[in-house]
Structure formats: C-alpha cells, structure tokens
Amino acid sequence: MKRKIWISILVVAVLAIVIGLNVFRTYADSTANVKTESVKDEEINSTVMTPGTLTMANESLLYQDPANGEIKEVLVKEGDSVKKGDPIITYENPDLEMEKEQNEINIESLYLRINSLDKQENRLKEKENELADDVGEEEAEETMETELEQVKMDKRMANLDLRQALLQRDRLKQKISKLEVTSEISGVVIKVNEPGVSQSVLEQPILRIGSMDNLVVEGKLSEYDTLNVEAGQKVTITSDALPDEKWKAEVMDVGYMPEATSGEGGASSSAVQYPVTVKISESEDLKLKPGFQMILEIETESHQALTLPFEAVMQDGEKQFVYVVKEGKAVKRNIETGSSTPKRIEVTKGLKKDEAVVIDPPEKLKDNMEVTVK
CATH class of the missing domain: 2.40.420.20 (conserved putative lor/sdh protein from methanococcus maripaludis s2 fold)
Known part of the structure; x- marks a missing residue:
C-alpha cells in the first residue's frame, strides 16, 4: 500500500515539473x-573623413646647380634655425674666377689704350696748331685730318670694347654672387643631403628648409566629397601616433582640378581624387613632425x-x-x-x-x- 502511495507522489511530482517547465518555456518565449x-x-554634424599627411605650408628646397660649379661648403646642419637672406651654401668655380681675372685685365688694358689714344689725339692737335702758324689753318687741317680721324675711330672702337667688357663684368658679378646661396625663407633646416655629382644625388635637394609655424595637412577627396567640402569648414584632426589627442583646423583650399592617379602597372585609374589642404590653428600645440599620417574629419553641415x-x-x-x-x-x-x-x-x-x-x-x-x- 505504501509503495503505491510513493509511486503516485512521484508521478504527480514529475507531472508538476513537466507542466512547470512548459509554462516557463511558454512564458520565456513570450517575453x-x-x-x-x-x-x-x-x-x-555631417562629416567627411579622409587621410592626410602633415607638411609645411612654407618650405624651401635647394638643389645642386652644376652651372654654379661644385659645392664648396654647406654652411648649416640639420636642426639649425635660419633667417631669410642668411648664407647657407657656397660654391667654388675656378673657371669663373679665371674669367673674372681675364675680364679685369681686359678692362685695365682698354683704359690704358683709351688714355694712350687721348694723348695721341692731343699731340696731333698740337701739331695741327703749330702747322697752322706756318701754312694756315685750312691747309693744316687738311694735312692732319686723316691721322686725327684714325685716332678718333680707334678711340670709339676702344670705348665700345670697354662698354662690352664692363657689361661682361656685371654679368660675372651676378654669376659670382650665386656662388653664395642664401635662404629664401626663415625656418629650420630639416634635411641636409651630401652634395655629389651622380644623377640620383642631383635629383635630391641638398637642403630642405621649412617653417614649423605654419603647418598644414594635405589630403584627397572623392568626386562626391568635393561637392560638400569648401574653404572655411571646421576640421578635427587625429593621429594614430597620439590616439588621445585632437587638433582643431579648417579647410584652406580644395583643388579645382583632380590629381592624376595610376593603378597597378602604371595603368590609369578610374578613381578621381581632388587635393584638399587643411590649415591647423596657430594656437594649437602640435607635437608631431612633418610627414606624420593624420586623419581629417571635416564638418560639412551642422x-x-x-x-x-x-x-x-x-x-x-x-x-x-x-x-x-x-x-x-x-x-x-x-x-x-x-x-x-x-x-x-x-x-x-x-x-x-x-x-x-x-x-x-x-x-x-x-x-x-x-x-x-x-
């Protein structure tokens, strides 16, 4: 009898559990x-995002000029501050120095010749005056005319040669002045390359000078984005190098013409991109260097x-x-x-x-x- 009771209790408990689970599942499925x-x-704010490269708006690249001769000395080193007009490179040109010396000798020789012709002309005039006392002025003039005309002609030719020599001296001065190259801007010497004569070296700038006071970021925009981006729009700049930093800027210029792009193997690419330049606020303390990769977030609408x-x-x-x-x-x-x-x-x-x-x-x-x- 007791066994039947326990079996009944167990069956009821199992049924209760099954019913409870079904109720729970039904409730769980409905909530x-x-x-x-x-x-x-x-x-x-609607924004346009594009990568860019930090660079200097005011930059000067100086290349070796074989026409000036060989570089004698680079007067600055990387990190030096320079002002506009400061000497930075000197050339040496032996041929130019020799030409200058020859020109000086030629000028001096022409002055001596002109002085000699002046004296000769004066002597001929004195002789003409003495002859006039004996034969009369008219006959004396006819007698000395040929010699005087020749001397005057020689003087005119000598003066023309002198003018040409003086012009050559001025040209040589200009060439010699180029032997000392001065900085076109005030800034910092960023890069110095050793001067050389190989083609690869000639294609590199000897000096790269830039002003860190005026930094910009140069990027590219798609055709669609150029329709929404214009000068004066606000920009937020970030960099993976300093992920917790942000800098304020504004769009300075959007290129009117697209930049030429090429695909693999030099083939022309169908993607058209327009250059965009962003100016960083002068008050911003930028801890990055030119060449750093930046991310531009341009605010096109608010x-x-x-x-x-x-x-x-x-x-x-x-x-x-x-x-x-x-x-x-x-x-x-x-x-x-x-x-x-x-x-x-x-x-x-x-x-x-x-x-x-x-x-x-x-x-x-x-x-x-x-x-x-x-």
Missing part, C-alpha cells in the same frame, strides 16, 4: 530582456535633429525599423533616417523625443512581445 535608450534631440544609436536600427529589406517600448511591450516602428555620426544616426520620421528604443534587439524579439528592461 524578452532588453536594453533601451531614449531618443535624443541634439546637434548632429543641425538639430532627433538621434538614436546605430545599434537600435534594424533592416527589413529596404525598410528600417526599431522596437519602441510601450507599456511593457516592444512595438515595431518603421522609421526614416538621415545624416549620421560614427555612433548615432538621425531619425527624420517615425519617432518622438524621449521615446525608449531597444538597443541590440535579441533575435527572438517580436512585435508586441512583453519585455523586461534591464
């Missing part, structure tokens, strides 16, 4: 735990809008929807979206401010399902 966030009314996190938006074909929590239930709501930021998206239709939307909805979540907000 879900969710996280929510409220729809916010905030300022949203306006007030309702926004929500990207994680709340679901896709059903071409339609977008969210789940709005109403009276303990998740209600499916079709929406339309607009501009976006890296974390949030604008809602242009379908939601109101402060409505609670489900973030990362679970797969089992259905329309009008009861939910528990975590």
Whole structure:
C-alpha cells in the first residue's frame, strides 16, 4: 500500500515539473530582456573623413646647380634655425674666377689704350696748331685730318670694347654672387643631403628648409566629397601616433582640378581624387613632425535633429525599423533616417523625443512581445 502511495507522489511530482517547465518555456518565449535608450534631440554634424599627411605650408628646397660649379661648403646642419637672406651654401668655380681675372685685365688694358689714344689725339692737335702758324689753318687741317680721324675711330672702337667688357663684368658679378646661396625663407633646416655629382644625388635637394609655424595637412577627396567640402569648414584632426589627442583646423583650399592617379602597372585609374589642404590653428600645440599620417574629419553641415544609436536600427529589406517600448511591450516602428555620426544616426520620421528604443534587439524579439528592461 505504501509503495503505491510513493509511486503516485512521484508521478504527480514529475507531472508538476513537466507542466512547470512548459509554462516557463511558454512564458520565456513570450517575453524578452532588453536594453533601451531614449531618443535624443541634439546637434548632429555631417562629416567627411579622409587621410592626410602633415607638411609645411612654407618650405624651401635647394638643389645642386652644376652651372654654379661644385659645392664648396654647406654652411648649416640639420636642426639649425635660419633667417631669410642668411648664407647657407657656397660654391667654388675656378673657371669663373679665371674669367673674372681675364675680364679685369681686359678692362685695365682698354683704359690704358683709351688714355694712350687721348694723348695721341692731343699731340696731333698740337701739331695741327703749330702747322697752322706756318701754312694756315685750312691747309693744316687738311694735312692732319686723316691721322686725327684714325685716332678718333680707334678711340670709339676702344670705348665700345670697354662698354662690352664692363657689361661682361656685371654679368660675372651676378654669376659670382650665386656662388653664395642664401635662404629664401626663415625656418629650420630639416634635411641636409651630401652634395655629389651622380644623377640620383642631383635629383635630391641638398637642403630642405621649412617653417614649423605654419603647418598644414594635405589630403584627397572623392568626386562626391568635393561637392560638400569648401574653404572655411571646421576640421578635427587625429593621429594614430597620439590616439588621445585632437587638433582643431579648417579647410584652406580644395583643388579645382583632380590629381592624376595610376593603378597597378602604371595603368590609369578610374578613381578621381581632388587635393584638399587643411590649415591647423596657430594656437594649437602640435607635437608631431612633418610627414606624420593624420586623419581629417571635416564638418560639412551642422543641425538639430532627433538621434538614436546605430545599434537600435534594424533592416527589413529596404525598410528600417526599431522596437519602441510601450507599456511593457516592444512595438515595431518603421522609421526614416538621415545624416549620421560614427555612433548615432538621425531619425527624420517615425519617432518622438524621449521615446525608449531597444538597443541590440535579441533575435527572438517580436512585435508586441512583453519585455523586461534591464
């Protein structure tokens, strides 16, 4: 008798457990735990992001000029500060020095010749005056005319030669002045390459001087982005080298013509890119060096809008929807979206401010399902 009672109790307990599990499963399938966030009314900024390279707006590159001769000395070293007009390179040119010396000798010789011809002309005139006392002025003039005309002609030729020699001296002075090269800008010597005569060396600048007071970032824009970017727009600059730092800047210039690009093997690429130059604010303390890779976030538009996190938006074909929590239930709501930021998206239709939307909805979540907000 007792055995039958225990068996009955066990059967009832098993049935109770099975029924309880089914009830729990049914309840669990009809409810879900969710996280929510409220729809916010905030300022949203539309941005264009593109990589760029930090460089100097004011930069001077000096190349070796074989026409000046050989470089005698580079007067500066990397890191030196220079002012505009400071000597930075000197050349030596033996041929030019010899030409200068020959020109000086030629000029001196011409002056001596002209002085000699002046004396000769004076002597001939004195002789003409003495002869005039004996035979008369007219006959004396006819007698001395040929010699005097020849001397005058020689003087004119000597003066022409002197003018030409003096012009040559001026040209030589200009050439010699180029033997001492001065800086075109004030700045810092960034790079010094050893002078040489090989073609590869001649193609490199001997000196690179730049001003660290005026730094810019040069990047590229697609055809579409150029329609939205213009001079004066605000820019936020970041760098992987200093991930926690940000710098303020503004668009200085957008290229009118695209840059030539090439694909693999030098083939022409269909991608068209336009240069963009961004000027960093003068007040910004930039701890980077020219050549660093930067990321430009250009603010193309700013306006007030309702926004929500990207994680709340679901896709059903071409339609977008969210789940709005109403009276303990998740209600499916079709929406339309607009501009976006890296974390949030604008809602242009379908939601109101402060409505609670489900973030990362679970797969089992259905329309009008009861939910528990975590």
